[in-house]
Amino acid sequence: MNKKAQLKMQEMAFVLVAIVIFFALVIIVYMVMRTGSLKESAEEQRKEEVQALGLKLADSPEFSWSKCSGCIDIEKAIALKERRTYKEFWKVDYLMIERVYPNHTIRECTRGVFPDCNTITIINATYYGTPTATYVALCDYDENGYDKCELGRIYISEKEVK
Amino acid sequence: METKSLKRGKKAQEEMFGFVLIMVFVAVIFLVFLGIFLRTRTGAEEKKSIDVYHFLEGMMKVTTTCETSPKKYSNIGELIKECYSGVQQCTDGKRTCDALNESLKEIINSVWKISEESYTKGYVFEAEYNSTSNFERVISLAEGNCSVNLAGAEYVFSAYPGVMINSLKICY
Numbered sequence: 001m002n003k004k005a006q007l008k009m010q011e012m013a014f015v016l017v018a019i020v021i022f023f024a025l026v027i028i029v030y031m032v033m034r035t036g037s038l039k040e041s042a043e044e045q046r047k048e049e050v051q052a053l054g055l056k057l058a059d060s061p062e063f064s065w066s067k068c069s070g071c072i073d074i075e076k077a078i079a080l081k082e083r084r085t086y087k088e089f090w091k092v093d094y095l096m097i098e099r100v101y102p103n104h105t106i107r108e109c110t111r112g113v114f115p116d117c118n119t120i121t122i123i124n125a126t127y128y129g130t131p132t133a134t135y136v137a138l139c140d141y142d143e144n145g146y147d148k149c150e151l152g153r154i155y156i157s158e159k160e161v162k
Numbered sequence: 163m164e165t166k167s168l169k170r171g172k173k174a175q176e177e178m179f180g181f182v183l184i185m186v187f188v189a190v191i192f193l194v195f196l197g198i199f200l201r202t203r204t205g206a207e208e209k210k211s212i213d214v215y216h217f218l219e220g221m222m223k224v225t226t227t228c229e230t231s232p233k234k235y236s237n238i239g240e241l242i243k244e245c246y247s248g249v250q251q252c253t254d255g256k257r258t259c260d261a262l263n264e265s266l267k268e269i270i271n272s273v274w275k276i277s278e279e280s281y282t283k284g285y286v287f288e289a290e291y292n293s294t295s296n297f298e299r300v301i302s303l304a305e306g307n308c309s310v311n312l313a314g315a316e317y318v319f320s321a322y323p324g325v326m327i328n329s330l331k332i333c334y
Contacts, residue, residue, distance in 0.1 A: 033199070134216045135216040135221075147225065149223045151224050
């Protein structure tokens with residue numbers, strides 16, 4: 001009888017251990033999934049912040065096209081590219097504007113080749129992280145002096161906090 | 163003898179009941195877990211995309227080849243309004259809705275590079291006019307395969323007395 005009771009207690013202990021292991025596994029799997037989604041949302045939020053910075057820059061007096069909010073004046077951007085004083089003005093390691101639509105010749109813009117070019121690199125530090133891009137409208141006057149806006153992308157890589 | 167056999171039978175029943183109880187308990191936990199997992203996955207399939215929103219916002223300002231009045235080329239946003247009102251035409255005689263259709267297809271295809279081999283398999287673009295008294299679809303464009311994952315956004319601008327709701331869904 002005593003032996004039988006011992007066996008029962010052993011059985012009970014095994015069941016309890018199995019249940020604890022099962023719950024531990026469930027909690028571990030849940031935590032792994034939750035951490036993964038947290039990392040993803042943190043990355044998403046960082047991306048959104050950089051995109052917001054891009055839009056803020058587009059609206060700043062140094063870039064903005066006066067006739068439309070949130071539009072970049074391409075000629076201002078080319079002029080800024082040539083000014084060394086602006087390299088440290090914004091706390092970014094990389095700042096580039098790409099002309100997306102309509103298509104243009106793939107080369108860096110300068111006063112000499114504009115409008116036959118597609119990128120304007122304003123800041124390009126030696127080391128920078130993966131740039132985040134956001135769509136903006138790029139505006140200018142066409143050959144007849146009419147307003148002309150096209151679609152572009154502004155690439156930014158923020159300075160790393162040391 | 164019979165009492166002993168009955169006792170053993172009852173004990174076996176108790177064991178079976180315990181086993182079934184544990185199985186049901188585990189199954190319930192599994193179902194709850196599966197429910198949470200599936201709910202998260204459904205959210206990911208219909209993701210709101212900030213990229214698509216900024217694309218729509220930028221696209222509305224792109225100047226088209228449709229000259230609606232001398233020295234005035236309409237942008238996409240203005241063309242959507244003109245297509246809805248149906249009053250004006252481009253100076254070359256083209257209907258504003260046709261000009262809008264062409265421009266939209268060209269811009270979306272050039273940016274998102276829609277094809278079976280590409281990462282982006284298709285898109286659905288819709289512009290709808292909405293006011294207190296009226297709701298009307300202005301334009302609807304679709305291309306490619308849109309039965310998989312979607313990333314989309316809505317961009318709304320004023321079109322007095324109502325608003326123009328523009329939505330773009332990109333299919334992966």
